[in-house]
Amino acid sequence: MLTTGTKPTHPHLITELCDEGARLYASALSAGRIARAEIEPAPCLLEFALLHPDPDDANWLRPVPPSAILAQRLHPIEREIRDRRRLSIELADTFEPFMAISAQPAATTHAITVLEGLPSINATLDAATEACTEEILTIQPGGIRHYEDLAKSLARVKEPLHRGVRMRTLYQHTVRHGPGVFAYLEQLESNHVEVRTLEEIIDRMIIFDRSVAIIPARRDRQVALELRHPGLVDYLASVFDQFWQKATPLHEEPHYPATADGITGVQRTIARLLIEGHVDEAIARRLGMNVRTCRAHIAKIAAALGSGSRAQLGYLIAQSGILEQDKPK
Template sequence: MFDLLGLSTEHEAVYRAMLQRPDLTVAGLAALLAVPPEQVHDALDVLSDLALVRVAADGDRLRAVRPQPGLMALLAKVEAEVAVRQQQVEATRAAIAAIAVAHDDYGRAPEGRSLDGVDAVRERLAELAHTASSECLSFTPGRAQSPDTVQAEVPLNEAALRRGVRIRNVYQDSFRNDPATLAHARWMATLGSQSRTTATLPMRMVIVDRRTALVPIDPEDPRRGALELSGIGVIAALVALFEQVWRSGVPFGTAPSRDEQGLTPQERDLLGLLADGHTDESAARKLSVSVRSVQRTMSSLSERLGAASRFQAGLQAGRQGWV
């Protein structure tokens, strides 16, 4: 019944027995359930990990936590995990829809054109900034924008904001460590712009007035240029992707909150990347941080997990529901 909470039938039987007979020892529980004492010990390890049993006040035995707080806490954790998973599913659905619309059955691209090289992209962005009438949405992955890029954006963004254009941008968490980006985001906020951060971003992207979108030709090498898209379907999918990421972002000026395990979004994403087989180097690229930063974070997480090695940290993280 409680497989969803991480309890097998055997674990549930031991837990129910402890609720009914709190006076029984391990041997007594084994006799009551007609199972070997080793099976009771194994069940107690799992129940302890799930915080369903605790050391009694006398310190000599374990007692079962009442079902309402104990099981409901586990259910709340599962519900939170499901909510996060659903967000990931919706983001993936939007990305799939974007790809599907971008390439129909005959492999033809939707309405749009190719902008080759960084200069062509910057020129087109300047044009769009001058003509934008209602909204500009963007993803800005990486560590920090160059001073030249920030300086070039200032008059364009200011003019658009003063015309009443709503600007929302999502940076990566790594930008929080860059004083110039923080100063730029604060200045933009005084004019009405909104900025948030998230641990990872799918790609660089700009959407103007929900009619035109610029996405990289090669997400791994933005210097190659961008694709300018204007098909109704693909724009709708990209907007849905933006809104999904925006909802999960943390506003600039607010520290990223920690979840019930005490993890920041960046720490949780790092654990997920490493669990998926990424090296320190590839995880650093995904998070737009240095390899040294990844190693420092993993050292801190290993210490919090009481793990002596990276392998042991992975096992402990899995047992405690960190990944």
């Protein structure tokens, strides 16, 4: 109890009735009345209308039955609950027609999702492969593939192929120089798989049913992007289709125009990249070969053109006309 001068105050709610007030109220209920002077330590009894004046004697107070107090206090609370329940029903009825609209996939699907770490990337690939019903398009840059590495994806793709899903894959020409891809295709044993190769292709990409695309977001392949925006995925699928039209089926030999100077098609591509200013490492990466093989090709180009230095090699390539053979007539 707090006091201000001689007048006591009770800073509490009726749900937190003070000990003195509880004792005096119980006493009044037991006796049927209580002296007004006796309740001075607990003015809350009058503030909360737990007591009312005795009509026969002003010096006494009579207790209000607790059932009456409870009904009086609960009535406005119950009325508020009813009002809020009615309001919640009205709100639900108002917005229910819009819930179906907002639940449409186009409105809730994330256009771009960042996938961090191989577990997250592989889980997304597994889910997209399992959900695929028509076609998987893949671009796999790099050099010679070892069967052990390719075998890791066998379990993932065999099931959708068995369901009739078609798969088209683009590799670089360099995979033809190793048995890995051929052994991998034999294990798949499916007529729904097509493989073509190109000298140069873009970075790794996988597209499922032309609705979901997975692309790398970092060179170490620890971060990838899951794309579901229809415009983005459609654009990437059209890029794949253009590469596919220019690619050579794996069972056919890549066509290179015949040359009299002994420079191969791969070496002409390397020569073109050298002229464009690319360093050995960048050329090797773009053509899916190791740097040592790339430099061996550069040495053969230099020998064929009689170059004694890299600076002279660039000039001789430009003057030799070997790059003109790649231009369409």
